[in-house]
Each structure stands twice: as C-alpha cells, then as structure tokens.
Amino acid sequence: MLETNVRVRFAPSPTGGLHLGGVRTVLYNYLFAKKHGGKFIVRIEDTDQTRFVEGAEQYIFDCLKWCGMEPDESPLHEGMYGPYRQSERKASYRNYAEQLIENGFAYYAFDTPEELEQMRNTLKTEENPSPQYDGNVRMNMKNSLSLPADEVTRLLKENTRHVIRIKMPANETISFTDMIHGEVSFESSLVDDKVLLKADGMPTYHLAVVVDDYLMKITHAFRGEEWLSSAPVHILLWKYLFGLDQMPQWAHLPLILGPSGKLSKRDGAKYGFPVFAMNWTDGKTNELTEGFKEKGFLPEAFINLLAVLGWNDGSEQELFSMDELIEKFSIERVHKGGAKFDFEKAKWYNQEWIKKLPATVYKSRVKEIFEAKDLFINDDAHFTKVLDLVKDRCTLLPDFYDQASYFFKAPSQWDTDAVKPKWNESKTDFFNEFCSQLEKIESWKLENIEISFKELAAEKNIKPGELQLPMRIMLVGGKFGPAVFEIAAMIGKTETIQRIKKALSIFNA
RNA sequence: GCCGCGUUGGUCAAGGGGUUAAGACGCCUCCCUUUCACGGAGGAAUCACGGGUUCGAAUCCCGUACGUGGUACCA
Known part of the structure; x- marks a missing residue:
C-alpha cells in the first residue's frame, strides 16, 4: 500500500x-x-x-x-x-464525456422526459416493473447510435436538449476487489446506460466522482453501500478514461x-x-x-x-x-x-465518556443548559467541582441539571411522601437542635458535619440512618444525589441551616 | 420482477473446520450504600433454515428464507 x-x-x-x-x-x-x-x-x-x-x-x-x-x-x-465544489468544476466534465463518445464508449441521447416515460410505461410488465435504458432498448430510442449521422449532427447543431449516456458493453463481466467485501462482480448486460452528463451540462454523480477522484488524486474511495450497485459504471469509466491502474481502492461501508x-x-x-x-x-x-x-x-x-x-x-x-x-x-x-x-448503547457510551473526562471539558456546555433554565453560574471553579461530584449519575448532558441544580438553588418541592410515614416529634426536635449545633461548627467540613450529626443522633437515641433520608429530602428535595454530608459541605453552613428550617416548616405543616 | 450485498443471544459483536461459542449494552438476582448512581458478583438468552463435503461444521460448498441497497437527466 x-x-x-x-x-x-x-x-x-x-x-x-x-x-x-x-x-x-x-x-x-x-x-x-x-x-x-x-x-x-x-x-x-x-x-x-x-x-x-x-x-x-x-x-x-x-x-x-x-x-x-x-x-x-x-x-x-x-x-x-x-x-x-462540483458546481464550480462544471466546465471540466463535458470534455471527458465527449472523449468517451469519440472512443465509442458513450453516446448522445435526445429522448425527452416524456419519451422516456412512455418507453418505461410500454415496456413495463409484472415481471419487469422498471425497464431500463439499456442495450435491449437503446436502438429504439432517439440517440446517436440509432439515428443517422446527419440527423445527429443536425440535432446537435440546433442545440437540441440532450444528455450523454454510457454505452454499457454487451457481455462483459465487470469485477473489482472491494476492501471490505472482497471480489464483487456484475454482468454488464444487466446494467443500464446511465446518464453521464445531464441536459443542463452538469455531470451526474457517476461521471463526477470518477473525474474528480482522478483529478484530486484520490487513492482510496470509501462510501456507503448504496453505491455498490453502480460501481460497475464507475469501474468502466475508470477503464475508459484514466486506466484501471489509476483507480482508487474501493470500500463500500455497510x-x-x-x-x-x-x-x-x-x-x-x-x-x-x-x-x-x-x-x-x-x-x-x-x-x-x-x-x-x-x-x-x-x-x-x-x-x-x-x-x-x-x-x-x-x-x-x-x-x-x-x-x-x-x-x-x-x-x-x-x-x-x-x-x-x-x-441504549449509545447512551452508555456517553455516560462512560462523561465519567472518563474531567468536567472542565464539557462544563461550558452544561453551563449553557443551566442558563437556558434561568440558573446562572458565577463561580466556575465551584461549578466544576459540583459537576465532577455528580457526573457518575449523568448519561446525557441535560441530566446535570437534575443532578446538580440544587447545589445552586434551594429546592422548591419536597418528596414528603418519603419522610412523612416515619416523621415524628422527636425528629423535629433532633433537627432543631442539629441546626444549633451546626451554627457552632467553625470549620465547615464534611467530617465535622457528619460527626456532629452522629453524636447528636446517639445522644437522642435515634438511628442515624433514619435521619439521613429526611436530611437528604431537606437539602435536595428528593431521593437522589451524592452523600448528604458532602452536599451540606458543598452548599455551606448558612444555606444548609436555612434549608433544614424551611423543610421543617413544610414537614410539620 | 431483475441485479448486488448481507445474516452468531433483543442489540453491538469475538471466533472462520475440533472452544464449556468471548466480551459489551439492555434485562433479572445479590453485594456495597438506610437516597440515586457508580462499582462488584452471578443469571437468563445465540450460530436463520435445508441439504451436502468431512471422523468432525457457527466456520467450507449449494440451495431456500429473510433483511437491505440499486433498478432517476438524486446523490
């Protein structure tokens, strides 16, 4: 290679x-x-x-x-x-098409769209629902192969609208090696005389790819498999125009x-x-x-x-x-x-990449999502920290809003159903006292908050586990998010206390 | 219809004459965690069908079925 x-x-x-x-x-x-x-x-x-x-x-x-x-x-x-842009290369294609005619590989066709339709309609049968313009019919159509030479000259001189078609050979096996499919072959008699140059002077895809791939020195041509059926036309064009040894290697993608x-x-x-x-x-x-x-x-x-x-x-x-x-x-x-x-699998890839990449990579996009929901961020470093904290829970970027907005905005709704059944006075009492304890914390750190919480729970003889869920609902509004104390540490002392007090009033209403 | 290309769990797929037929997504169970995730351990589920060739076929050959593309003066 x-x-x-x-x-x-x-x-x-x-x-x-x-x-x-x-x-x-x-x-x-x-x-x-x-x-x-x-x-x-x-x-x-x-x-x-x-x-x-x-x-x-x-x-x-x-x-x-x-x-x-x-x-x-x-x-x-x-x-x-x-x-x-091919439209800007228009001038170059006609010469190649005419060169093909000179060498007997193509011809002028003067059939109007109506005539083509008529041909297809009359030839159409149940077995053959879409008749082709091919070796079987071309001599019955209006083209430079079927018409007398002087007639063709006249039509051309009069600027009659015409196209140029490739003349598919009668019985030839056209084959090539595809980098993915291996050897692929076609019978030339089964391929139609494709239009190469349209009446407006523009090339069709078939002529244009070949000419441009040649002129642009393309060495490998990868394209969708929908092109495989027309590959024989392209192969022939390469053979007639530039030589098979110049042709790029093909790969037709599934x-x-x-x-x-x-x-x-x-x-x-x-x-x-x-x-x-x-x-x-x-x-x-x-x-x-x-x-x-x-x-x-x-x-x-x-x-x-x-x-x-x-x-x-x-x-x-x-x-x-x-x-x-x-x-x-x-x-x-x-x-x-x-x-x-x-x-589903696509989402999994996204989730993996969100986890893998540092939040700094996509933070600006998440910020836009927040802003679209009227949540404005002013501390970028803090924002990044929050995103890194919650990214394990996000599969698509908009998920960050649900998973992180409560770090910047107190909840306005609470999943009270999750707390109410087990809510009682002693818990209200606990949280009231917990607020006073929190006030006294000088170094607002995860460990200190957690110690204070557990000590008070032990003192009140309540299982800390039974208090953690209510606390979570108080801080974030629902049953989600990272560790509660981590959240408390992140949102700060005043905010934590405020949220607890606010929620208390709701729970006891 | 004709022509081309394809076909391993629901999906993406490894493997290309002898394997207990990898792995991933999704699903289910359990562990971790008194949240949700992440992570960890398990589980259910597959060689389209029919003929050959062969001691032996998911693997090679031939049919059939199914899917998909083309069958335009669209790309």
Whole structure:
C-alpha cells in the first residue's frame, strides 16, 4: 500500500442534515487518512441544483468541526486540487464525456422526459416493473447510435436538449476487489446506460466522482453501500478514461439500520433518538430534527459509538479516543453486514465518556443548559467541582441539571411522601437542635458535619440512618444525589441551616 | 420482477473446520450504600433454515428464507 500519499475524500451533497451513516463514513475516511499520514478531503457534490439547500454546506462543516474531524482540503481551505465544489468544476466534465463518445464508449441521447416515460410505461410488465435504458432498448430510442449521422449532427447543431449516456458493453463481466467485501462482480448486460452528463451540462454523480477522484488524486474511495450497485459504471469509466491502474481502492461501508429496517429521520421522531449529528431545521417546512449534540452527547462519545458500529479491533476494548482509533483502525476489519443502531448503547457510551473526562471539558456546555433554565453560574471553579461530584449519575448532558441544580438553588418541592410515614416529634426536635449545633461548627467540613450529626443522633437515641433520608429530602428535595454530608459541605453552613428550617416548616405543616 | 450485498443471544459483536461459542449494552438476582448512581458478583438468552463435503461444521460448498441497497437527466 502506498503509505506516502494516501488521499481520501468525503463527498456529501448539501441537501439536508448529516445523519449517523454520513458521519461514520466521514470518520472511517478520516481515520484511514490520519493513520496513513494522508490527506482528508471534503468535496461538495452539488450537481443537482434542484436539490440545493441553503445553509446545508455550512452545516456539514459545523458538524465536522464539532466531531473533531477537520478536513485538510475543502471549499473552506482550498488545496492544490480546487475548486472543491462540483458546481464550480462544471466546465471540466463535458470534455471527458465527449472523449468517451469519440472512443465509442458513450453516446448522445435526445429522448425527452416524456419519451422516456412512455418507453418505461410500454415496456413495463409484472415481471419487469422498471425497464431500463439499456442495450435491449437503446436502438429504439432517439440517440446517436440509432439515428443517422446527419440527423445527429443536425440535432446537435440546433442545440437540441440532450444528455450523454454510457454505452454499457454487451457481455462483459465487470469485477473489482472491494476492501471490505472482497471480489464483487456484475454482468454488464444487466446494467443500464446511465446518464453521464445531464441536459443542463452538469455531470451526474457517476461521471463526477470518477473525474474528480482522478483529478484530486484520490487513492482510496470509501462510501456507503448504496453505491455498490453502480460501481460497475464507475469501474468502466475508470477503464475508459484514466486506466484501471489509476483507480482508487474501493470500500463500500455497510449501512446503519434503524429499529425496523433502514434508519430514517422518521425513526428518530418515532423512537425518540437523534439521527443527525446536530440540529437541522428544514428551511421549507421549518421542521426541526434533533441532533446528537443538542440531545446532550459528547463528541468523544459520538465518535466512539459510531466507530464501533461496524468495526472493532478484535480485542475487548470498547472505549476509544480519536487518537486510539487512528492508531487501531483498519478498513479490513469493517463488517460486511449492516448494523442496527441501538440508542441504549449509545447512551452508555456517553455516560462512560462523561465519567472518563474531567468536567472542565464539557462544563461550558452544561453551563449553557443551566442558563437556558434561568440558573446562572458565577463561580466556575465551584461549578466544576459540583459537576465532577455528580457526573457518575449523568448519561446525557441535560441530566446535570437534575443532578446538580440544587447545589445552586434551594429546592422548591419536597418528596414528603418519603419522610412523612416515619416523621415524628422527636425528629423535629433532633433537627432543631442539629441546626444549633451546626451554627457552632467553625470549620465547615464534611467530617465535622457528619460527626456532629452522629453524636447528636446517639445522644437522642435515634438511628442515624433514619435521619439521613429526611436530611437528604431537606437539602435536595428528593431521593437522589451524592452523600448528604458532602452536599451540606458543598452548599455551606448558612444555606444548609436555612434549608433544614424551611423543610421543617413544610414537614410539620 | 431483475441485479448486488448481507445474516452468531433483543442489540453491538469475538471466533472462520475440533472452544464449556468471548466480551459489551439492555434485562433479572445479590453485594456495597438506610437516597440515586457508580462499582462488584452471578443469571437468563445465540450460530436463520435445508441439504451436502468431512471422523468432525457457527466456520467450507449449494440451495431456500429473510433483511437491505440499486433498478432517476438524486446523490
């Protein structure tokens, strides 16, 4: 393998949100490039103006940035092989298409959309619901193969709308070696004469990938498995245009599936999990599709869970940082079969990464969540301490609000059902006296509070355990959170006493 | 319909002729903790089916079923 000049590319069309499968395709490209000291290129495939969506390109770059996968070359950082948007390379494609015609590998086709539809309708049968424009029908259509030469010249001269189609050979077995699937082969007679250049002069994907991969010196082409069926067209184009020896090595990545079949935006709404990397709002319908970021995922976790959805290094390791992935990734170990996305497991990865990373890494994001709920933080160091204290209990970033807001704000509701059944006067008495004891503590530390609490409990002959739960409810409002004395130590003397007194009045009301 | 690709517990998966068929998520039980988690110890649950080949098949071959992608002047 040529390690020195590996060049891979991610080639999205700017038509909407970036979903799981897309991010994983980027990731595998990125990992492969970094592992081999190569370049990771992003090329925007915007050859279909009808599907162009405002803002979609910027959105893609935002997602890549959030994930920590910055391209070496892209429309934003042009390298030596620009431009990096296919719409801006329009001029270069036609020559290649015409070169194919000259060599007998392609032809002009003048059929109108209506004529194409008519052909499909008349040829359609139950056994063949979607007839192709292929070797069987092309001589009955309007193209430079079926029409007399002078007629073709005339049509061309009159600027008749036309496309250029590849002429699939009659009986040829087209095969290639996929880095994941191994040897894959197709019969040329079963593949249709795909359009290469559209009537508006734009190339289709088929022509554009081949030409651009060549021009951009792409060495390895990784893409979703949905492309496997059209691979024979690409192989042929490489053979006709640049030579098979120049062709990149292909890898067709397995699909990521949803709970019931293929993963769709709908699944997200239906099962309550994100499918896009980041929030995406459809410009036309104004419909918002939630992203992993906004759901409260850490990019480290998102990358990790995507990496192992269809790949593993053969060991028992489950948690990988980006650097470890770069070190250990190998395209050959990518699975052949599609994998069903499991949100429960995805959450587990996030929880693991929250535990693993120091709170300083994600503190600003948690702070934003707090602020969105009108809880403002002024002491950052203290905030970090609190987050580190409660992070074992959080799976998604918004969980921090439930797990930590009471450190900054006294509870306004109390789980009285948890205390009332066993509440009595002697306990009221205890807590009243405990408050006076607390007043006397000079060094407000966890141990001192706990000692004071236990000594008083012994004196009053009450089991400390029976008092801890009420105390917890007093301080946090519910049955959750870290050790009570830890909480008391954290919120301070005055606040602790205030909360106990307030709760006492509620419990005894 | 045709073509391509796939198929190890519910999910992600290791293993690729001889294994008690790893591990993880989820689920259940117990321990820790008089909160909730974390952590720890256990448990239930699997080689899609049918034929071959072989002393021996989850592993190799062939069928079938199922899933998935393509079958556009979309990518």
